[in-house]
């Protein structure tokens with residue numbers, strides 16, 4: 001089995017993890033309510049897709 005021969009330093013570990021970061025999903029705006037939404041998905045805010053209502057959305061309040 002593959003086994004590390006030498007231990008990696010703290011610096012080496014930290015340098016590797018500098019590439020480990022959070023990425024925001026690419027968002028587009030809803031043409032109906034102008035809220036941010038994921039592309040090619042129904043808007044969670046107003047329930048519109050392709051210019052028509054496809055989902056009944058309950059009011060947040």
Ligand SMILES: [Zn+2]
Nearest residue numbers: 030033043046
């Ligand atoms: Zn919307």
